[in-house]
Amino acid sequence: MLIQFLEHIKTFTQFEKEDFDRIQDYFDIQMYRKKDVILSAGSKCNCNYYVLEGCLHMYFTGENGIQRTVQFAIENWWMTDNLAFNKGAVTDFTIQAVENTTLLRISRENQEKLLKNFPSLETYFRKIYEISYGASLMKMKYVFDYSKEEIYYHFTERFPQFTQRVPQYLIASYLGLTPEYVSEIRAKNRS
Amino acid sequence: MLIQFLEHIKTFTQFEKEDFDRIQDYFDIQMYRKKDVILSAGSKCNCNYYVLEGCLHMYFTGENGIQRTVQFAIENWWMTDNLAFNKGAVTDFTIQAVENTTLLRISRENQEKLLKNFPSLETYFRKIYEISYGASLMKMKYVFDYSKEEIYYHFTERFPQFTQRVPQYLIASYLGLTPEYVSEIRAKNRS
Numbered sequence: 001m002l003i004q005f006l007e008h009i010k011t012f013t014q015f016e017k018e019d020f021d022r023i024q025d026y027f028d029i030q031m032y033r034k035k036d037v038i039l040s041a042g043s044k045c046n047c048n049y050y051v052l053e054g055c056l057h058m059y060f061t062g063e064n065g066i067q068r069t070v071q072f073a074i075e076n077w078w079m080t081d082n083l084a085f086n087k088g089a090v091t092d093f094t095i096q097a098v099e100n101t102t103l104l105r106i107s108r109e110n111q112e113k114l115l116k117n118f119p120s121l122e123t124y125f126r127k128i129y130e131i132s133y134g135a136s137l138m139k140m141k142y143v144f145d146y147s148k149e150e151i152y153y154h155f156t157e158r159f160p161q162f163t164q165r166v167p168q169y170l171i172a173s174y175l176g177l178t179p180e181y182v183s184e185i186r187a188k189n190r191s
Numbered sequence: 192m193l194i195q196f197l198e199h200i201k202t203f204t205q206f207e208k209e210d211f212d213r214i215q216d217y218f219d220i221q222m223y224r225k226k227d228v229i230l231s232a233g234s235k236c237n238c239n240y241y242v243l244e245g246c247l248h249m250y251f252t253g254e255n256g257i258q259r260t261v262q263f264a265i266e267n268w269w270m271t272d273n274l275a276f277n278k279g280a281v282t283d284f285t286i287q288a289v290e291n292t293t294l295l296r297i298s299r300e301n302q303e304k305l306l307k308n309f310p311s312l313e314t315y316f317r318k319i320y321e322i323s324y325g326a327s328l329m330k331m332k333y334v335f336d337y338s339k340e341e342i343y344y345h346f347t348e349r350f351p352q353f354t355q356r357v358p359q360y361l362i363a364s365y366l367g368l369t370p371e372y373v374s375e376i377r378a379k380n381r382s
Contacts, residue, residue, distance in 0.1 A: 058328075062336040070331045083325030086318070092332065115314070122313035123306070127277070129320035134274030136327040137249075140261045141283065143334075144367060145253045176335060 001052050005104065008076045013123040023118060026110040032097040045084035045091040047105050051077050054101025055165055058093050059173070069174040072098070072162060078128060098166055143176060151175050152185050192243050196295060199267045204314040214309060217301040223288040236275035236282040238296050242268050245292025246356055249284050250364070260365040263289070263353060269319060289357055334367060342366050343376050 006020045029052070032038060039045060041060065049056065051073050058071040058079060070093070073079035084091040088108055106114065115122050142154055155175055156163045162171065168186075169179040197211045220243070223229060230236060232251065240247065242264050249262040249270060261284070264270035275282040279299055297305065306313050333345055346366055347354040353362065359377075360370040 060332050060336065068332070068335045070328050070335075081325065081328065082321050083329055086321055086325060093328075115317075119310050119313065122310065122317050126306075126313050126317035126320060129317060129324050130273050130277055133320050133324040133327060134272065134277060136324060136331070137261050137272065137284075138274055140327070140330075141251050141259070144259045144261075145251065 001102070002104075004052065004076065005050065009121070009124050012127045013120050015118075015120055015124075019118060023114060023121075026114045027104045027106050030103050030105050032101045032103070034097055034100050036097045036101075037094060038097065038103075039081070039091060039093070039095040041092055041094045042090060044088060045081045046088055046108050048078060048080040048085055048108075048111055049073070049095065050104040050106075051075050051079070052102045052104060054103070055098040056095055056101060056103070057098050057166075057170055057174075058095045060093050067173060068176075069170050072166065072170075072174065074161065074165070078132075082129070098170065148175075148177055148181060149185055152177065152182060192293070193295075195243065195267065196241065200312070200315050203318045204311050206309075206311055206315075210309060214305060214312075217305045218295045218297050221294050221296050223292045223294070225288055225291050227288045227292075228285060229288065229294075230272070230282060230284070230286040232283055232285045233281060235279060236272045237279055237299050239269060239271040239276055239299075239302055240264070240286065241295040241297075242266055242270070243293045243295060245294070246289040247286055247292060247294070248289050248357075248361055248365075249286045251284050258364060259367075260361050263357065263361075263365065265352065265356070269323075273320070289361065339366075339368055339372060340376055343368065343373060 002024065006015065006017065009015045009020070030038075032054075038049060038056065039047070053075060056073045056079050057069045058073075058081070059067045059069045061067050071079060079095060081091040081093045083089075084093075085108060115125070142151055146154060152175060155171070168182050172179045172182040193215065197206065197208065200206045200211070221229075223245075229240060229247065230238070244266060247264045247270050248260045249264075249272070250258045250260045252258050262270060270286060272282040272284045274280075275284075276299060306316070333342055337345060343366060346362065359373050363370045363373040
């Protein structure tokens with residue numbers, strides 16, 4: 001299962017199998033059941049998570065008690081509260097398993113050592129963050145620019161794998177729509 | 192003026208003055224007048240921009256013709272459409288000077304060479320993108336969680352330098368508020 005992580009690294013930077021064997025001690029493998037909490041709002045964010053299999057979402061709980069998803073992660077995606085992780089600070093976000101999930105976990109301390117000892121992984125993370133940041137600017141664009149119906153279609157067309165795997169109320173939450181509104185659009189679409 | 196760029200790099204990674212003298216040929220210095228366009232929607236995004244002095248904003252024009260700001264950059268901030276820059280693709284965004292602005296410009300090609308020849312700059316960019324991405328998740332949180340009035344106060348308290356320098360209608364646009372609404376809040380605040 002780890003080989004997919006090596007393949008992912010090699011998509012972004014040169015990295016040898018021999019080095020890969022040497023970096024595995026920096027990580028541990030964690031298994032979670034659907035709905036398990038991986039990181040809790042109010043606790044220190046000391047780890048970064050890479051999905052080997054399964055699906056995570058990251059959410060915050062608004063003052064009105066409503067949960068809002070800000071990010072999903074499926075196979076080969078990294079997830080953490082990057083701002084809190086960067087400083088080892090307390091997070092406002094919770095990370096939870098949407099499905100039974102197997103992930104690689106790396107602590108801040110280990111990630112720092114890893115990048116020091118294997119500088120070509122700086123390139124790997126730089127590219128991943130660059131793309132993630134770019135994608136979040138693009139999300140800002142369509143949240144502001146599209147009608148609610150367009151937001152939904154744009155998302156489901158672009159990321160069909162999520163529509164299959166993620167419960168409708170989480171997609172609604174991520175897109176800033178109500179679950180009722182998403183049901184309505186889907187009913188309209190079927191008729 | 193370039194020395195501030197070296198200082199900025201050194202905030203994030205070890206970098207020597209001798210190396211700094213060697214990297215300057217990768218960049219050129221550009222000067223723009225207030226309202227000048229640096230990158231136009233519909234053109235290829237082949238450059239990354241670092242503000243030495245002044246202020247930029249990045250916006251898109253919605254289907255309704257309304258401009259929406261998604262990002263500001265003041266001194267020592269990088270700005271580009273990262274997703275398009277990553278691929279050298281056409282951008283949907285426009286970058287414009289909010290004030291008379293002096294910036295360092297680096298092409299994709301040169302940035303790639305630069306990172307190859309000076310790997311410690313991978314660390315610099317990795318950290319910058321990591322923080323930018325984290326901040327954009329946090330923005331997502333307060334756009335969804337806060338009332339319009341709270342969004343405005345949160346922003347102006349946290350980033351007072353923008354409230355001083357950036358016209359009110361651009362702050363409104365960035366926060367997803369109407370200029371009329373921002374005038375109203377400010378009037379209420381004064382009374």
